[in-house]
Amino acid sequence: MIQPATHPAPSHPTTLAPHRPAAIDIPVALPRLPTLEHIIPYLAQIDTNRWYTNHGPLCAALQEQLARFWGLEYEHVALTTSATSGITLALNAHEVQPGLRCLMPSWTFTASAGAVVAAHLRPHFVDVRADTWCPDPTEMETLAQAPDVGAMLVVVPFGTPIDLAVWDGVSQRTGKPVIIDAAAAFDTLRADGPMPVAHCTTVVSMHATKVFGLGEGGAVLSRDPVLAERVRTLARFGFAGTRAAQLPGINAKISEYTAAVGLAGLDYWPRTRANWQAATALYRQHLPATLLPPGGCGDHWVTSTLNILWPDSATQLADTLAGQGIGSVSWWGTGCHTQPAYATCTRQPLPVTERLGHSALALPFWQDIGTEQVLRICATLTQALDSMDLNTAG
Ligand SMILES: *Cc1c(COP(=O)(O)O)cnc(C)c1O
Numbered sequence: 278m279i280q281p282a283t284h285p286a287p288s289h290p291t292t293l294a295p296h297r298p299a300a301i302d303i304p305v306a307l308p309r310l311p312t313l314e315h316i317i318p319y320l321a322q323i324d325t326n327r328w329y330t331n332h333g334p335l336c337a338a339l340q341e342q343l344a345r346f347w348g349l350e351y352e353h354v355a356l357t358t359s360a361t362s363g364i365t366l367a368l369n370a371h372e373v374q375p376g377l378r379c380l381m382p383s384w385t386f387t388a389s390a391g392a393v394v395a396a397h398l399r400p401h402f403v404d405v406r407a408d409t410w411c412p413d414p415t416e417m418e419t420l421a422q423a424p425d426v427g428a429m430l431v432v433v434p435f436g437t438p439i440d441l442a443v444w445d446g447v448s449q450r451t452g453k454p455v456i457i458d459a460a461a462a463f464d465t466l467r468a469d470g471p472m473p474v475a476h477c478t479t480v481v482s483m484h485a486t487k488v489f490g491l492g493e494g495g496a497v498l499s500r501d502p503v504l505a506e507r508v509r510t511l512a513r514f515g516f517a518g519t520r521a522a523q524l525p526g527i528n529a530k531i532s533e534y535t536a537a538v539g540l541a542g543l544d545y546w547p548r549t550r551a552n553w554q555a556a557t558a559l560y561r562q563h564l565p566a567t568l569l570p571p572g573g574c575g576d577h578w579v580t581s582t583l584n585i586l587w588p589d590s591a592t593q594l595a596d597t598l599a600g601q602g603i604g605s606v607s608w609w610g611t612g613c614h615t616q617p618a619y620a621t622c623t624r625q626p627l628p629v630t631e632r633l634g635h636s637a638l639a640l641p642f643w644q645d646i647g648t649e650q651v652l653r654i655c656a657t658l659t660q661a662l663d664s665m666d667l668n669t670a671g
Contacts, residue, residue: 303650305604306581307643308485309549310492311541319537328533331513335536342543343496348468353500355508356536360460360482360495362529363508364392367478367497368428369524370507371454373398377427378623380420382412383612384630385432389458390613390622393430401426402614402624410434410633414443420625421451429455433472435608436461436488436580437571441475448477456480463489464550465578466498472578474498483539488553488581489546491539494531552644553579559648560640563655565662582608583642585658589665591638594658598640601657606639 297304319335326334336356344354357363368379375397381389383402393400403412403420417429429451431444441457448455457475459465460482465472478501483494499505507524510517515526542549557575560583564570568585587594595605611634613619614627640654 300602301599301604302602303604303641303654305606305639305641306486307641307646308490308581309644310485310490311538311545315541315544316537319540320534323533323537326533330530330532332530333533333536335533335540336531339531339536339539339543342540346468346543346546347466347474347498349474349498349500350502352502353474353498353505355497355499355505355512356531357495357497357508357512357529358531359388359484359493359529360458360480361388361392361395362512362527363480363482363495363497364389364430364456364458365395366508366511366527366529367456367480367499368393368396368398368430368454369511370497370504371428371456371478373427373454378423378425379428379430380412380417380426381430382432382630383614383619383624383627384410384434384609384633385458385613386460386609387613387616387618388460389430389432390616390619392458394618398427400613400619400622402612402619402622402627402630404625404627404629405434405633407629407632409439410437411439414447416625418447418451421447421453426453428453431455431457431477433457433459433462433465435582435584436463436465436578437574438462438465438470438472438578441472441477441479445476454478460484460495461487461580461582462578463487464553464580470578471573474500476500478504486581488579489542489549491535491542494535494539549644550579553581556642556644556646557583559646559651560642560655563651565655565659567662568658581642582639584608584637584639586633587636587638588662589636591636594638594661597661598654598657601653603654603657604641607634607637608639609637610634 378401379393379398384405444455455477457479479498481496483491497508511526512529515522515524517523612630
């Protein structure tokens with residue numbers, strides 16, 4: 278006999294709490310995503326709709342609202358399970374021939390390199406400029422002349438705006454696609470923001486640790502609706518209207534549950550953004566002047582990471598901070614080229630990447646970080662700077 282579609286009320290699950298090291302009482306990140314009361318109305322709609330994934334109404338609404346947020350049309354956005362899968366599908370959608378090299382910075386999160394390899398391309402690491410933390414466009418354009426270069430991946434460093442028109446130019450002149458890994462640039466890319474979406478295919482992350490988080494999720498943005506549709510097709514097994522795969526696709530769709538969190542988050546995004554601004558302002562007020570974040574950060578655009586360039590070893594500073602119960606992280610480590618998975622990749626000389634890898638460190642940063650916490654962090658930094666001065670003077 279078929280069971281009726283009602284279920285007994287669930288007993289309460291056991292409490293599932295994350296492990297947090299007791300010695301660190303100021304963690305490096307403490308994400309805050311939409312809470313229960315904001316998500317529930319959307320979950321109720323899912324229950325009513327009985328439509329759980331495969332581009333349901335919540336997913337469509339999220340795509341619509343995000344498109345408007347970024348100053349785009351609905352057709353220009355392809356939602357994916359992550360920015361990582363988005364970058365891979367963007368490269369696939371541009372039909373870059375497998376086996377070719379993809380020029381990219383080593384100074385990025387390891388996911389960028391993983392996405393390139395998953396697209397059957399070989400990363401070729403280039404250095405970044407010390408002023409932009411981004412590859413030099415002239416150097417990239419010269420290197421891209423080589424016949425075995427199929428594509429370029431440019432990373433927007435921690436959401437700091439870069440000149441996208443320059444990269445459109447590089448792509449046009451070389452005839453090779455430039456994909457923009459704008460994973461951390463959700464806000465930087467907004468319609469009236471400092472870096473509106475240009476022509477190059479651009480990928481954003483909505484991972485829990487980014488400024489706008491919905492758990493796991495990404496978006497591929499393209500002003501070319503054909504390209505964006507190819508990404509959507511690749512993300513749903515290659516299906517395009519029939520059950521015959523038109524392209525060798527994967528499953529990178531987002532579910533209605535993910536969309537529910539996203540829609541709830543957009544409902545109060547202005548408040549979330551104001552929180553990030555307030556957190557940045559706190560640091561601006563108390564950080565030693567030499568460690569301040571780039572201008573415009575926390576004002577024209579918000580980011581969820583606060584990196585400093587320490588005049589000495591970041592590892593040593595991390596130890597000093599940990600001694601005071603303060604967490605920190607080197608988000609990009611010492612560059613992709615130093616990681617076992619990518620150690621054999623070809624590369625240019627990387628002196629700036631090596632310098633940044635030695636000295637960049639991210640401090641605790643989250644929406645509702647308190648004055649007391651920022652004061653304690655900044656006091657520890659000031660003290661460490663002072664003792665360094667004493668050492669050099671002595
Ligand atoms: C966060 C991040 C990614 C990965 O994004 P996911 O959505 O977690 O896959 C890739 N590149 C950069 C530069 C990032 O900051």
